[in-house]
Amino acid sequence: MYKCWLIYACFRGCYVLDWIGCVYLIRFRCAGNKLLRLIALALKLEETFFERMGGLDKPTAYLRLLRYPGELGSADEDVCGASAHSDYGMITLLATDGVQGLQICREKFKQPQVWEDVLHLDGALIINIGDMMERWTNCMFRSTLHRVMPVGQERFSAAFFLDPKHDCLVECLESCCSESSPARFPPILSGDYLKERFRLTYKSNLESIV
Ligand SMILES: O=C(O)CCC(=O)C(=O)O
Numbered sequence: 001m002y003k004c005w006l007i008y009a010c011f012r013g014c015y016v017l018d019w020i021g022c023v024y025l026i027r028f029r030c031a032g033n034k035l036l037r038l039i040a041l042a043l044k045l046e047e048t049f050f051e052r053m054g055g056l057d058k059p060t061a062y063l064r065l066l067r068y069p070g071e072l073g074s075a076d077e078d079v080c081g082a083s084a085h086s087d088y089g090m091i092t093l094l095a096t097d098g099v100q101g102l103q104i105c106r107e108k109f110k111q112p113q114v115w116e117d118v119l120h121l122d123g124a125l126i127i128n129i130g131d132m133m134e135r136w137t138n139c140m141f142r143s144t145l146h147r148v149m150p151v152g153q154e155r156f157s158a159a160f161f162l163d164p165k166h167d168c169l170v171e172c173l174e175s176c177c178s179e180s181s182p183a184r185f186p187p188i189l190s191g192d193y194l195k196e197r198f199r200l201t202y203k204s205n206l207e208s209i210v
């Protein structure tokens, strides 16, 4: 079912979400809400903490529909469907059509990096922790380094990103720091953090083109 909808929605384009898209959007929001509540409870916060921070509000919660053409590069070319990255926000919910390609690296600071395939489970979503959550929890929740490799087959996916509202102060949570483990990052407004991340990404992309 995911597959049918993903192919359909990707061809229709991101702006034309009809009722099938809306139903999925509602389901993504519902799953996201449950997850944010569980994370809040695990962090000894009030259950609705992340919702109050705007985690499920528009436009910070948004759905991205993706299509990977699937062509394989030549052996000496390092071709990626999506190069190694971690998502910027709190959490990402990902639905794929079952075509392999997504890989994660568990120990992102260790060299050489070891990449593992993420196996598809019918009807299940893949959840990635984002960098903002890593920062907020003082690295207690680590963001997931991931990439998409071409496998010679067209691939569709839908990623639902949950970020806090832009005026939310992201400051080390009380349950995540102590005298022996002080806050590693200064407080920052979510909007400023995201703006800087986008600026750095687009700057380095531009530099690699020019
Ligand atoms: O398509 C996928 O499986 C991953 C997409 C992704 O990582 C992203 O959009 O940030």
Ligand SMILES: [Fe+2]
Binding pocket: 085, 086, 087, 146
């Ligand atoms: Fe991602």
